Structures are given as C-alpha cells and as structure tokens.
Amino acid sequence: MLTTHPFDDDKLREECGIFGVSGVEGAAAMVALGLHALQHRGQEAAGISSFDGQQFHTHRAMGHVAGNFDRDDIIRQLPGQVAAGHVRYSTTGETSLRNVQPLYADLASGGFAIAHNGNISNAMRLRRDLVRSGSIFQSTSDTETIIHLVAMSSYRTLLDKFIDALKQVEGAYSLICMTPEGMIACRDPLGIRPLVMGRLGDAVIFASETVALDVVGAEFERSIDPGELVIVKGGEVKSIRPFAPMSPRPCIFEYVYFSRPDSIAEDRSVYSVRKAIGAQLAIENPVDADLVVPVPDSGTPAAIGYAQQSGIPFELGIIRSHYVGRTFIQPGDKVRHLGVKLKHNANRALIEGKRVILIDDSIVRGTTSLKIVQMMREAGAAEVHMRIASPPTRHSCFYGVDTPERAKLLAAKLDIGGMTDFIHADSLAFVSIDGLYKALGEARRADVRPRYCDACFTGDYPTPLTDQDESAPVDQFAMLEERVS
Structure with missing residues (x-):
C-alpha cells in the first residue's frame, strides 16, 4: 500500500x-x-x-x-x-x-x-x-x-x-x-x-x-x-x-512544531522560542551524557538550546535524506523496517560508544521514538536518553490538528516510567507546562485563563466541543468520513 x-x-x-x-x-x-x-x-x-x-x-x-x-x-x-x-x-x-x-x-x-x-x-x-x-x-x-x-x-x-x-x-x-x-x-x-x-x-x-x-x-x-x-x-x-x-x-503547538522555524508567530521568532524551550528542558531535566542529538528536522532548534544550556556538544547524530518522497511502497514488515533508513540514518562514527541525548519535539503514539532509540542502539550508543521539547500529549485536538483519538496517545495510557520502557530508552523526560510558558516569556497560573490553547497537554479546551459531547450515532458516522479544515 x-x-x-x-x-x-x-x-x-x-x-x-x-x-x-x-x-x-x-x-x-x-x-x-x-x-x-x-x-x-x-x-x-x-x-x-x-x-x-x-x-x-x-x-x-x-x-x-x-x-x-x-x-x-x-x-x-x-x-x-x-x-x-x-x-x-x-x-x-x-x-x-x-x-x-x-x-x-x-x-x-x-x-x-x-x-x-x-x-x-x-x-x-x-x-x-x-x-x-x-x-x-x-x-x-x-x-x-x-x-x-x-x-x-x-x-x-x-x-x-x-x-x-x-x-x-x-x-x-x-x-x-x-x-x-x-x-x-x-x-x-x-x-x-x-x-x-x-x-x-x-x-x-x-x-x-x-x-x-x-x-x-x-x-x-x-x-x-x-x-x-x-x-x-x-x-x-x-x-x-x-x-x-x-x-x-492561540495554539501553543505552533511554537513547538507546526510553524516553520523561520516564521514569526504572534510577534515571536519561532526559532528563538524553540531554542528557549530546549534551554528550559536542559534546566529541568539534565543528564550526564556525551552528545546532544536532534531528531531531524523538527528537534534541531530545541537541541541547540539544550546543548548551549547544558554545555554538552551538539552533533548531527542522525542524518536525514531530503531526496526521499513522503510516500513509498511497503510490501511487508521487513521492508517497512528497512524503509526507516531511507530517510534517517544514524551517524555511526559519532554515536558508537557514546551516551546520547535525543531531542524531539513531541511524542504522540511513541512508535517513532521507539524506532529512533532502536536506531541509536544499533549504531552502538552506550546510553540513549530521550528529552522532549513539549509536555506529554495526553489529549486530542479538535481545532484543526490531525491527532489520534485519546486512547492511542502514549501519554494518555502510560506514566513516564511506562513510556520509557515502551520506547526502550535509558531515561525519558519532557519540558513542563510551566517551563513551556516560561520559554515564551509567560507564566501559566492556575487562577488565570491561560494565554495559549494548550488543550493537547492539559485538556483545558477553550471552546465547547458540541459534536464530541453529543456523541450521537449520526455524528460518529460523519466523523468517520472526515473532519477537514
């Protein structure tokens, strides 16, 4: 297919x-x-x-x-x-x-x-x-x-x-x-x-x-x-x-992943915010390691911020090919697994024997993180630590973002320990919701309405969700067809 x-x-x-x-x-x-x-x-x-x-x-x-x-x-x-x-x-x-x-x-x-x-x-x-x-x-x-x-x-x-x-x-x-x-x-x-x-x-x-x-x-x-x-x-x-x-x-995930890093969102440089998130991630979740490696390309700015804050060298430990199309034929599980390396491959000369910190923007189902950790292990990494430049994604988005139903979100099913075991990492940590706001120069207070829509992390939806709440059979059928923005 x-x-x-x-x-x-x-x-x-x-x-x-x-x-x-x-x-x-x-x-x-x-x-x-x-x-x-x-x-x-x-x-x-x-x-x-x-x-x-x-x-x-x-x-x-x-x-x-x-x-x-x-x-x-x-x-x-x-x-x-x-x-x-x-x-x-x-x-x-x-x-x-x-x-x-x-x-x-x-x-x-x-x-x-x-x-x-x-x-x-x-x-x-x-x-x-x-x-x-x-x-x-x-x-x-x-x-x-x-x-x-x-x-x-x-x-x-x-x-x-x-x-x-x-x-x-x-x-x-x-x-x-x-x-x-x-x-x-x-x-x-x-x-x-x-x-x-x-x-x-x-x-x-x-x-x-x-x-x-x-x-x-x-x-x-x-x-x-x-x-x-x-x-x-x-x-x-x-x-x-x-x-x-x-x-x-406004949607806070524009800063985490959606927008291109060379865009300005709500008068802030997306690239600068992502670096600041990475720095905050290093403050909150340090780890003794040899290399900071971004998951390309979305993890790169945060990885730069993490490396600069921690003093651990930034290296391109995963090389991405930009000449592979978005789709390809996958006739079986073996070819599907090999297909990962069509687009991303470990830089073995850097990785072998090293304690690696992988920086990515988010974890959704966890399947990608599992493959990346496995790739690092196969390249000879001594330790693989995963650091995520957003809080755990525990809730679905109903505002024009393609997200799985909540039951398929890894963070909705498992605690941090369970997620760490699932992706086979030595450790796993996320930036806190307060840390994410701090990287934006804001503070998230429990007694004040949040400055951003952060419902995918907190479940605090800013509008009614009429179609979801009604759960009528006709609505479920229509949702199976498509909710297009």
Missing part, C-alpha cells in the same frame, strides 16, 4: 495552510509561490481559486503544490487580480477531490470561494440541522457548513450573512473568502489558528505564516487579530470586529 513514511506518521499535523492575495495581476501565480512555503502544513492536496472581475476560476488537485501549480497551462486557467489557495491534510476516512479547498458555491449574491484552516467543533450538529432544512452537501468538509449558513442567512448583505454564519459556529477558524465584492480574511474570536497580513506594493496578502510572505517578497504588516474581519475591495482595506472581545488563546 502507499503510506506515509514511518518517521513522519507519528506527529501531530496541522491540517491546512491558506494564502490569499488581492490587487496584483497574475495573482494565482503568487498564491502558488505562497503555498510552496506552506507545504509543510498540508501535503495531501492543494487548490487555488481566482476571480477576474467577472467570474471565478478554480483548480484543485491531489498531491503537492509542485507538479500541480508550477505549470503555465494551469496558472493561465486562473486569471485575475484576486486569488486564494489552500494546502491540506485529511483526517480519517475519505480522501477525495471533493474535499479539496478552496470550496466554491454560487450564492444568490454571486460566487463565493472559501479556504479554511481550523475545525468547526459543532459542524456535525449544524450540518444535521441544515440537511433537515433542505441543504444538499457536496463534501464531508466542515468548511462547507459555513457556505450553507451564509446561503441560509436572512440578513441582506453578504457581509452580514457571513458574520451571521460565523456567530453560529464553534471551534477554530482562519478563513480567506473571495466574493464579487472583495476578499475577506478573518480569525475566530480566540485566535486559535494563525493568520497574518502583508503588503507587496498595492497588493494585500494574507497567509497562515510569515514565511509565505517572505517567499513572495512581501512585507509583513501584522497578525490578524482574534475576532477580526479584514475586507479588501480594490485598494481599500477595512477592518471590523463583530464579536464580543475575548482573551486570545
């Missing part, structure tokens, strides 16, 4: 990245470049919609941006000065073109295209009510729920219909929408999922991360505020805040 590489299939994965531009000729080509920079946020499918002032054009495809949107014939089919794009992962269940975004619909007010990063946590209840009212869904995506809510709204203007729709949804969302009246970008009132704005000449650009602005040569202007809608029409940019103010809760 065709499957994800075994070193990549045990990570929490941000399910989507979005990018939009208004006010430049050949907008679709710029969107394609932006999506390249966001490819790490979704590698299963990509799509771009454009508007030429008269009609909408859309091309969606399975696979990476490269190979689908680096062709002149495709970009020529997407004319106009306004365009938006999307890269995605799916969760469980169906993987098909009908779920690839941007989604498009002809409404009474005209065309409407939407790209969504996040997850609507009451989408199944809303969908059930909409179907009973006569709505006909064409996908299993929660994003389509927003389209139907807009279409069914009794408000007069499209903007009011859109706001009315958003006031009915729960959960997390960053959205880029295209209408004949202009482009709309917005974040949910808690700002759980990221969205930034930049400029390139007269063009206004929105993206999930600042690195996408860098790639197209745009200047970062600011983050979209939680609960803010930014409307771009021609050269005019207007901001409105239709929701009651709330204390923001």
